Amino acid sequence: MNRRFHGNNARRLFAPWVALALIAIGSCSRTDAPRSTAPDSASPRPSILIVTLDTTRADSIGPEAEGVETPAFNALAARGRRFRHAYATAPETLPSHSSMMTGLYPAGHGVHENARHLAAAHPVLAERLQQHGYRTAAFVSSFVLARRFGLARGFDLYDDEMPAGSPERSAARTTERALEYLRSVPDGPVLLWVHYFDPHTPYAPPAPFTSRYPDEPYLGEIAAMDEQLGRLLEAFETRAKAPRAIVVAGDHGEGLGDHGEIQHGNLLYQSTMRVPLVIVGPAIEPGVTDTPVSVRRVFHTVLDLAGSDSAHSLRDAGPEVVLGEAMKPFLEYGWQPQVMAIEGRRKAILAGRVEAYDVVSDPDEARDLGAGANLPGTLRKALEEYPVPSPESARAPENLTEEARRQLASLGYVSAGSPPIVRKDAPRPVDMVHLFETLEKASTLFVQERYADVVPLLEKILSEDPGNLDAMLRLATAHSTLGQDDRAVDAFRKAAAIAPRSPDVRTYLALHYARGKEWARAVALLEPIVAENPERLPAVEALAAIRERQGRPAEAITLRQKVYAMRSPTPTELVHLGRLAMSVRQTPLAVESFEKARTAHGDAFEHDLELGVLYLDARRFEDARAALDRVPSSHPDHAMALFKRAQVSVLLNEPDRAARIDRARRGANATTRELIARERLFEGLRAP
């Protein structure tokens, strides 16, 4: 909504000759990281393949899975070590993969939800292996793992290119790309990570799996993915030189209705937390392990396989307390934070109160043994000491563009606009399962700006969870955008009652005033927020937009520069900043902004006229000539381009300068005719 607000005024303030164009930038997927030379080692380092299976339940793949054929996985498991009790660290893609790539639980790496960013401070697996002389490549199949979210570090090649208009890529296409890589990679140890996303919703398996699994499309997706896994394993075995090692792990499972959860991300039961895990490689004894382990140890195991460091490797899986968290309901709705701990056959979940299960005799977790259960002291301690993210630390500044938000929304991942608050009435997520679907639908509709449709859903959510700040703010914003002022103000009043000191409530109220052009009231709310929390992007952006509307471009520029120090500007925003800077004659900043936009836009750049004018102002005549020569005759203000080009011609003393002036006269419009008549540079120059 913020973008829409400042998008409106883009055309108002300035410039007759500019039309804003929204152009997507292509992403380049190669990094040129320096490679250190490989250390000498007695035994050759193996090439290592990591395959992560998205949304794959442990009971939906492998020799014990019922109702589905997964021959490729089964064959691999038969010659490797299979962990029957492997657990995700969180039931969401980015947090779980961040754990596998850093060896840390989410409390350690800080990524508690999708659409966050793995901080550069945490060393990742690919970096470590790169330093160890490995070539590194990754092929991911969902926008959720796009390079912007921080997992690309250390990969020579990070292929996150999704098919046009789609947030995901099929296992078949991803496999094709990985096979191409395997055919071309030179000799030497390789770390290859391939991520498959097919079992994620929507369940739509390709033929022939649609007809093989007519009533179980989820299992059809698993079977289809297994076929691609088979192709990938075969290619790896033939292309990568021996020795070789393989790790296959699930990132989380899928609820499929267990405990009322259809998908994943909101609860900590076995359906979403227990995942497949197999390792195959030199010195790995084939067999089955029942000791509970965490998938975060993929990190340690791969380091061990590479001969780098054997600590915590799954080659020697001793007992440990395995931890996990599901913070999304806490972070999004202010519900109880959820932590789990597993030791042996005991599993405990802390979410307001403690649930306890014997997951061996009761794998469905049907019998809650309750707080009175005889839990080992180590387990209880680990559960209680697991750090719950503080609202502020969990809410790093948003750096998502609207386009990124839409892509995430199309996958069903929408992040709330406000940080969690500590609620006295915080419900336990498991008691709210009946609302999950409505919450997700409401989030999606909101991001799609379908405000009239979202209002009844938000009202339903609030009737059952009146303390839900995010829902209340969204309701207020929806009413505001629909022009229903009284209802908007009423909802803002209720939001303020839920969270009296929340800067979000004040920010969104300010946006409401801004929509009604009540600039002074909006500014009065925003200025203290920006002063206290200069990193609060929505507030800074809103204030910048208002300053523009108030005709105070210099202040708008300063604020925009603060915004772009926190997140990268889009090419359209660069053009906008360039025009703002131009309007107050901040020529160096204007030139810099347009040049960056030109680099991003390439051939589609439409602002050579502005650049030409700016270069001329900066007395960079050669650059001005080149820019003006690029302005096409179809440009709506081609007359201005001809006039400026004639000026440059005179200043460069070009032989055809008189002819240039003549052309400018012939092509003049009302504005340039007057400028030409008054231009002293042109005096005494006539075409021969």
Ligand SMILES: [Zn+2]
């Ligand atoms: Zn996932």
